[in-house]
Amino acid sequence: MLKALTISSIYVLDQQQALDFYVGKLGLEVNTDQDLGFMRWLTVSVPGDKSREILLERPGQPSMDDKTAAQVRDHVTKGVAGGHLFFTTDDCRKTYKELKARGVEFTEEPTERPYGIDCGLRDPSATASASLSRLRRRNDTSCRPAGSSQDRAASRSGLGI
Secondary structure (H helix, E strand, O other): OOOOOOEEEEEOOOHHHHHHHHHHHOOOEEEEEEEOOOOEEEEEEOOOOOOOEEEEEOOOOOOOOHHHHHHHHHHHHHOOOOOEEEEEOOOHHHHHHHHHHOOOOEEEEEEEEOOEEEEEEEOOOOOOEEEEEEEOOOOOOOOOOOOOHHHHHHHHHOOOO
């Protein structure tokens, strides 16, 4: 039986640039940085959570042939290679301001959504989009502006929408 998801991967064009971004700007920590000979195994984790790693993978051998790797790199360059990371934070707006001050490029400012507040950012390879979210939980109105219609409805129903 499956027990956990421990490693997810995203494609990056330059592992050092990706490392500088994810560690230097977003504040993640290096989990593993190992030269395996045929590839560099480079993973990062959210501070305090070593159980979940993000593999910053350069398209190429051994997982794909050279022709396929070139096609994947082309897709990465165009920003259509997929790869999405979803981070949570206690205060999306505050984290947005902090990361923006560090030079992180955002594709969307913090926005109210039915599930909470989130914003979008892009890594230097344009391969992965990431979302920072302050998610709502039952009876949690801290994500909404006080006095909003959702806030009033939630207080009547007892549900944090």
